[in-house]
Amino acid sequence: MKAIVYKKFGPPDVLHLEEMEKPIPADNEILIRIHAASVNFGDLMARNFKAISMREFNMPGILWLLAKISLGFNQPKFPIPGSEFSGEVESVGRDVHTFKKGDQVFGFSSQSFGTYAEYLCLPANGVLAPKPTNMTYEEAAVVPYGAIMALNLLRKANIQPGQKVLVNGASGGIGSAAVQIARHLGADVTGVCSTPRLQFVKSLGATRVIDYTKEDFTQNGETYDLIVDILGKGSFSRLKGSLKPAGILLYASFKMKQLLQMLWTSLMGGRKVICAIAPGSAEDLLAVKELIEAGKIKAVIDRRYPLEQIAAAHQYVETGHKKSSVVITV
Numbered sequence: 001m002k003a004i005v006y007k008k009f010g011p012p013d014v015l016h017l018e019e020m021e022k023p024i025p026a027d028n029e030i031l032i033r034i035h036a037a038s039v040n041f042g043d044l045m046a047r048n049f050k051a052i053s054m055r056e057f058n059m060p061g062i063l064w065l066l067a068k069i070s071l072g073f074n075q076p077k078f079p080i081p082g083s084e085f086s087g088e089v090e091s092v093g094r095d096v097h098t099f100k101k102g103d104q105v106f107g108f109s110s111q112s113f114g115t116y117a118e119y120l121c122l123p124a125n126g127v128l129a130p131k132p133t134n135m136t137y138e139e140a141a142v143v144p145y146g147a148i149m150a151l152n153l154l155r156k157a158n159i160q161p162g163q164k165v166l167v168n169g170a171s172g173g174i175g176s177a178a179v180q181i182a183r184h185l186g187a188d189v190t191g192v193c194s195t196p197r198l199q200f201v202k203s204l205g206a207t208r209v210i211d212y213t214k215e216d217f218t219q220n221g222e223t224y225d226l227i228v229d230i231l232g233k234g235s236f237s238r239l240k241g242s243l244k245p246a247g248i249l250l251y252a253s254f255k256m257k258q259l260l261q262m263l264w265t266s267l268m269g270g271r272k273v274i275c276a277i278a279p280g281s282a283e284d285l286l287a288v289k290e291l292i293e294a295g296k297i298k299a300v301i302d303r304r305y306p307l308e309q310i311a312a313a314h315q316y317v318e319t320g321h322k323k324s325s326v327v328i329t330v
């Protein structure tokens with residue numbers, strides 16, 4: 001099969017097309033013929049992880065160390081990158097009864113990667129589900145990561161209809177799903193992003209969009225029941241003036257300081273900090289599929305690249321100019 005491999009960490013040009021053995025599914029696995037994959041934040045990070053110091057990593061040091069152990073210290077442990085996919089079941093292991101040949105599926109291979117290839121083997125109980133009936137393969141491949149993370153994170157905040165929610169980082173993989181899910185839960189959503197993505201975030205259902213290159217949302221006098229900070233850009237001391245008296249600041253990216261603030265604010269009344277890690281699960285992906293089929297989550301594709309041009313796709317995403325999702329067609 002054709003696959004993209006990388007033998008060392010580094011810039012996009014470490015990614016090369018190679019011929020590899022087609023994988024054979026174990027008894028508990030399914031073999032998927034990949035139709036489409038994506039380029040998300042985690043894919044960029046995994047490709048270049050050696051260059052990312054503990055300080056630069058958007059999470060506590062212990063998670064950086066665990067990521068190093070999982071991804072490899074000096075060279076990548078998993079030769080084929082890519083983590084989101086859609087495709088068709090080609091065959092199943094003999095213990096698999098939940099999927100059959102010909103099923104259309106989508107999913108997230110997480111830290112076992114391997115989706116930049118013609119074929120992928122995954123345990124049948126991995127993060128995969130039937131492809132939403134109202135999405136193409138390309139659309140379905142760009143949704144799983146952001147949507148399952150956002151769904152998981154927002155559960156921690158228990159959003160109520162009519163609440164005011166601000167998503168800082170609203171144009172990214174997780175943020176764009178968070179805008180749509182918060183809106184589905186009945187919230188009045190404000191999205192914060194840069195100028196080229198204002199229209200995209202508005203199209204996701206945000207009532208208001210704020211361009212952070214032109215306006216500091218902490219200075220406009222508005223207050224929110226929930227602020228979701230995807231990149232952990234704002235400190236609690238800066239953002240708490242924008243929270244209602246019982247408001248929540250939900251961090252998707254955080255360091256030890258924010259963890260201590262979570263502990264401290266959980267003991268006190270008033271505004272709370274929540275730092276959350278979102279493990280992906282097949283149940284969450286099934287919930288995402290239902291939201292997609294109910295028209296609550298959509299996929300917007302900015303550019304398409306064939307598998308052979310994966311380096312160009314990574315380069316484009318890395319420039320920070322992508323407007324929505326970038327899909328890889330296999």
Ligand SMILES: NC(=O)c1ccc[n+]([C@@H]2O[C@H](COP(=O)([O-])OP(=O)(O)OC[C@H]3O[C@@H](n4cnc5c(N)ncnc54)[C@H](OP(=O)(O)O)[C@@H]3O)[C@@H](O)[C@H]2O)c1
Pocket residue numbers: 040041042058059146149168169170171172173174175192193194195197212230231232233251252253276277278279320
């Ligand atoms: N908690 C968890 O379980 C979990 C799981 C996965 C990932 N993460 C974390 O989530 C983050 C990645 O999120 P993602 O996948 O959504 O990334 P992404 O797709 O790269 O999106 C990040 C977005 O942030 C925006 N941004 C950049 N600078 C900003 C600023 N100063 N203010 C507001 N927005 C800004 C960017 O768009 P604009 O140019 O439009 O602003 C970009 O679209 C990482 O920090 C990662 O560690 C957490």
